[in-house]
Amino acid sequence: MPNKIIQKSRMWKYFIEATVNIIQEEGMDQVTIRKVADRAGYNSSTIYNYFKDLSHLTFFASMTLLKDYTNELASYIKLGDTPLDKYKLAWECFSKYSFSQPEIFHTVFIMDLGAQPEKLLEEYYEIYPSDLINIPESIKPILLQRSVFKRGESMLNIAVNNGLINKNQAEDINEMTNLVWQGMLTTVLNNRTNYDIDEALKMTMKYITKIIVNETEK
Template sequence: MDKKKLQKSRMWKYFVEAATEIIEEEGARAVTIRKVADRAGYNSATIYNYFDEFSHLLFFASMRLMKEYTVEVTRRMNDKTCALDQYMTAWECFCEYSFQQPDIFHSVFIRDLGDNPDHLLEKYYEFYPSDLVDVPEEIRMSLLEQNVVKRGNPILKRAVEQGSLDLEKIESLNEVTILIWQGMLMNFLNNRIDATPEEAASRTMFYVKEIIDRLKS
C-alpha cells in the first residue's frame, strides 16, 4: 500500500474507532459528527473527506461491535448440515443479538445509507479482514451481502438442492421473514411493544418458524 492510501486508511480508522467508542460509552443515538471529530482530533468537515454519508460512518462503527455476533452465528451454523436448519439457526442467533443491541443492528441493516450503500460490507472487511477469519465461504457470502433481503439466499439455494425447499419459495421465505424481523425491531426500538429483548426475540422467532414450516417442502 502506498503512503497516500496508507494515510487515508489510518484516517478512516481514526474516525471509525472514535465513533465506536462513543457507541460503547453513550449508545448509537449519541453519535454525532462533532463528537466523532472532537474525539479523533480533527474538525467536522474532515470526516466528509472519508465518508460520503454520516450513516456510513455509523454503519462502520456499528459493524465493529458485531464481531461477537458473527463469530457466534458461524459457530452455531457449522453445527448443522441441513441448509434449512442452518437458516433457522442463523435466524435464532440474529434475533437474539439484534434485540440485545437494537440500535447497532438498526444502523447496519435498516438505517437509510444514502445514495451509495453498495459494497459497504466489502469495504469494512477490507479494512478489518480479521473479522472474517475462519468464516466458511457459504456463511461469508451471507455476511457480505449488503441487501438484508438477499442475505439468506446462499443457504436457501442449498436447501433447494437438498430438496427441503422449492425454488419458487426462496424469495417469499426470505422476504417475509425479514419483514417480520424489521417490524418487530422497529416496534421494539420505538417502545410500541412491551417486551424484554428476550421476549421480543422469542416472539419474532415464533413467527419466523411458522413461515418456514409453512413454506418448506
C-alpha cells in the same frame, strides 16, 4: 501496502473509534460530525475527506460492534443438519444479537445509506480484514451482503438446489421471515413492547418456525 492506503486506514480508524466511543457512552442519536472530530483531534472538514456523510461513519462504527454476532454465526449454522435447519439457526443468531443491539443492527441493515451499500461493506473489510480471519469460507459470502433479504435468499437457494423446497416457497419464506424480524426489531427499537430480549427472540423464532413448517408442508 502503499502509503496512501496506510494513511487512509489510520485516519478511518481514528474517526471510527471516536464514533464507537460516542455510541457506547452517549447513544447513537448523540453522534455528530463535530463530536467525532473533537474526539479524534481533527477538524470536522477532515472527516469528509474520508466519509461521504454521517450515516456512513455510523455504519462503519456499527460494523465494528457486530463482531460477537459474526464470530458466533458459524457455530449456530454448524448445528443444523439440513439447509432449512441452518437457515432457521442463522435467523436465531441474527435475532438474538439484533434485539440486544437494535440501534446497531438498524444502522447496518436497515438505515438508508444511499447507493451501493455493498460497496461500503467491501471498504469496511479492506480496512478491517482481521474481522474475517476466523470466519469459514462458506459464511463469508453471507457477511458480504448488506441486505438481510439477499442473505436469506442465498441460504434458501441451497435448500432449493437440494430439492427441499421450490423457488416460490423459498421466496415466500424469505419475504415472510424478513417481515417478522423487521416488525419485531422496529417494535423493540421504538420501545413499543414489554418483551425483554429473550421473549422477543422466542416470539420471533416461533413465527419463523411456523412459516418454514407451513410452507414446506404445502
